[in-house]
Amino acid sequence: MHVADAPHLRVLRLLRDEGPVSRAELGDRLELTRPRLLAEVERLVAAGLIAEAGMAASRGGRRSTLVELDPRLRFAAVDLGASSIDIEVTNGRLEPVATYRETADIRSGPRTILQRVNELLHKARTDGAYEKLDAVGIGVPGPVSFRDGVPVSPPIMPGWDRYPVRELLAREHGCPAVVDNDVNIMAIGERHGGVAHSVDDFLFVKIGTGIGCGIHLGGTVYRGVDGCAGDIGHIQVDANGPVCSCGNTGCLEALFSGSALARDAIAAARSGESPALAERLAAALAAEESREDRGDDEREPVISITARDVADGAAEGDVTCIRLIREGGRRVGGVLATLVSFSNPSMIVIGGGLALLGHVLLAEIRSVVYRRSLPLATGNLPVVLSELGSRAGVTGAAVLASDTAFEQAS
Amino acid sequence: MHVADAPHLRVLRLLRDEGPVSRAELGDRLELTRPRLLAEVERLVAAGLIAEAGMAASRGGRRSTLVELDPRLRFAAVDLGASSIDIEVTNGRLEPVATYRETADIRSGPRTILQRVNELLHKARTDGAYEKLDAVGIGVPGPVSFRDGVPVSPPIMPGWDRYPVRELLAREHGCPAVVDNDVNIMAIGERHGGVAHSVDDFLFVKIGTGIGCGIHLGGTVYRGVDGCAGDIGHIQVDANGPVCSCGNTGCLEALFSGSALARDAIAAARSGESPALAERLAAALAAEESREDRGDDEREPVISITARDVADGAAEGDVTCIRLIREGGRRVGGVLATLVSFSNPSMIVIGGGLALLGHVLLAEIRSVVYRRSLPLATGNLPVVLSELGSRAGVTGAAVLASDTAFEQAS
Incomplete structure (x- = not known):
């Protein structure tokens, strides 16, 4: 009760x-x-x-x-991605008063990454964004023990296992801190200020470099016994599928995710199957060569074809681009149909980088979910795109930070 | 909070x-x-x-x-199956003081079935089991709106949709009543007096005529938005599989469940592939003929080969029986691996009629779950058989009844 x-x-x-x-x-x-x-x-x-x-x-x-x-209340919201740091300092109403975004490789390890987070937050103070922080909320791309405030066996975060993230941030900034999984904070953000506003039971599916699911049940995030609930990227969807980074074969994210889509798009460009992608690959390679000619050494790694290219190709009517998106949607839809039958949510929100594939992706996911889940569970089930986009994570981190500060005020 | x-x-x-x-x-x-x-x-x-x-x-x-x-406290616990009525009248400590079990076809409709339930409960009073009931708890084999106390679009219960089960029982017996799904009450029972004692987050998988899953999260049953959470029997596991009673193809319970196993066992007996099953089928047919010769017309429908026969055949070393059980376990295991990655529970309990297939089934389910789910989610995950067996349902119904009576005492 x-x-x-x-x-x-x-x-x-x-x-x-x-x-x-x-x-x-x-x-x-x-x-x-x-x-x-x-x-x-x-x-x-x-x-x-x-x-x-x-x-x-x-x-x-x-x-x-x-x-x-109090107008002086300030929360720091940090969203660590596989290759990015996103920070917002917000006022009490969670409106951003300072925003920082830069690339950073999570594999650099916790010392390097958290030092950079702290530098950015101290810069925000120097910039006049705050005098004192009231709480820090941070999301990381891996499983988290919410109770202990530490990452737990995170597959793509070498060096972070049980690293005392919460404790170090709290000590550095002299305020409470809270650590959660990146997909959970996106779900919380979408519930606070996005399409899932005031929805108690929904799934937030992030399709980015990998695939994960934030589970909101009965008004709160369900994190599971070990903090890894919602880790749906390694569900096997095709026993004969490609080998995944985790070592198994045919995982969902080996078949459809940012990296899988780039792989398939490059193959379709090289084989000439997709004129739209071949054109983009040629342009990307030309740009790359001229860059090398100029001797630009310190540059970000170039991903020659991205989900954006596939989305643009599909918008131009390129049949292969449309097929790649639809096949991906079918894979995701198949897993979601299972999860809908199991958890009977009242909404599914699709977010993450690949949400830019838009309605072609959404239509295919919907088609599979509506056809394959229980009719009773899909009768009133909207399947929709995230409204907050790349801000979902920091928004959720700010909500968590404020909740933590408020709870400690008792 | x-x-x-x-x-x-x-x-x-x-x-x-x-x-x-x-x-x-x-x-x-x-x-x-x-x-x-x-x-x-x-x-x-x-x-x-x-x-x-x-x-x-x-x-x-x-x-x-x-x-x-108070030693005079009495709860009525009713477990309606597809073809059975199980009733216990218990004292306050949920110990049975009277037990009734009989076959009944749920498709006879709510009037007939509930009339029989009421007759049995009145008989219990005449038998001296109680003077007055303090609450009635009932489980039904279909989705339930727990809040409204009615079945909702239950596929195998024609005539029961939104039938006021709770209201009619409460009025008939002059006490509070509570209605839930049969698998949910089995999960509650197993948590009260079985292998999941005091476990807060676990899945109870019932493999009987059909397949369903009771979801216990954070110490309470999770029922989903429409009351159909856990309805995993119609998850598609093989796009080329047999047609299911629901009209889709390759549903889990079309591939493995009491009825699917009987179908496959009869086929293996007829083809001669399984000597053990062929022997049992011949014996069953001989018994059937002698019964017809005697002119026994009013008899229960004969299922000529059952899960019991397959279990016995496997125990004797019949290769086909072992294969049927292992293939079924592999199917169930595949779905459970997905649900474990999604929900990260701390235990999985296997119950229902097919739990009698025992450790051959369990070993195969475990093997697939441990191989295919996230290592973090399976590190400490026991996959075990129900302890309460056929009493799980009435036990859970009694728990629900007592909780309802206690809550109304405030």
């Missing part, structure tokens, strides 16, 4: 999600008696979490004072 | 699960202050839920009075 959250949490979350509210409305909305509410507000003002914000418009009687989250 | 259950619920559940306890121990165990505990106990005695039960052994100081659930 679940009991409602503590009053201070409900006050803080309402002000975070809806902005300034009068004391009178706050009492009504949260069904708190006036003395109880006033005591909570007084305590939260003293704790530096909320502040007065002028008078509300009259509701007929005496005008009520508006309260809002 | 979850807050602990109300004190009265914790008192009642502890007495249900552990028997008489002294007031002093109760206060210690539930971390309730003495005045708070005494007030709860007094209230629950007045409500007729608990009673005094003599003096406890001395703990050094003054002897404390034992309290126990």
